Amino acid sequence: xxxxxxxxxxxxxxxxxxxxxxxxxxxxxxxxxxxxxxxxxxxxxxxxxxx
Numbered sequence: 001x002x003x004x005x006x007x008x009x010x011x012x013x014x015x016x017x018x019x020x021x022x023x024x025x026x027x028x029x030x031x032x033x034x035x036x037x038x039x040x041x042x043x044x045x046x047x048x049x050x051x
Contacts, residue, residue, distance in 0.1 A: 006049040007033055014041040018049065 003023045009016045019039060023031075033048050 003027070006051065007036065007046050008049055009038040009041065009043065009046055011038065011041055011043045011045040014038060014043065016040040
């Protein structure tokens with residue numbers, strides 16, 4: 001099963017509190033949260049949510 005990750009946007013002006021990323025099997029080893037953008041505000045102030 002491919003990995004999933006919960007991510008939050010920390011930008012003050014963004015209303016999105018959390019989104020889930022569903023990865024594929026061919027994900028590069030060096031991929032991280034810093035490679036993503038917020039789907040609402042387009043910013044990069046993201047952090048992974050540790051469960």
